[in-house]
Amino acid sequence: MPEMRFTVRWPDGTREGCYSPSLVIKDYFRPGESYPLADFLTMSREALTIASQRVEARYGFPCSRAMGQLARIEAVARTFSAFPNARVAVETFDA
Template identity: 75%
Template sequence: MPEMRFVIRWPDGAIESCYSPSLVIKDFFSPGLSYSLEAFVTSAREALTIASDRVAARYGFPCSRALGQLARIEAVAARFGGAPEARVAVESFEE
């Protein structure tokens, strides 16, 4: 499966490179755009779950790296307390 990384900028300016085992991320995010924190987490959850499910369909088990990445995104997002003005920018895709 083609894996990829997507680079994001958190509301505090921190840059993070995130992992996906599938290119499905491209269906949910566009480089150069920013998303409300809530919308970003919701879309990341859906995209990474789909990616993990694709791995499961092909190899018989879910992708622990995708699920770990999702857990990391949810944990970092929780630090911002759901502030309505908080935004996450997608900086780039790396295949």
């Protein structure tokens, strides 16, 4: 199963490398685009859940690494929840 890494830039300028066990991320995000925090969270939840389900369909168990990545994204996003105009940029994809 092709995995990929992608880099996001949080509202405070911090860059973070993220992981997906599937290329489904490309269906949700575009490199160079930024997204309102709430939209980024919704799309991350959908994409990483689908990615985990694809792993489960193939190997018989969900991808704990994808769910861990989602938990990390949600935890960091909570730190910016008080900022209504917060945006997250997807900077790069690395297959």
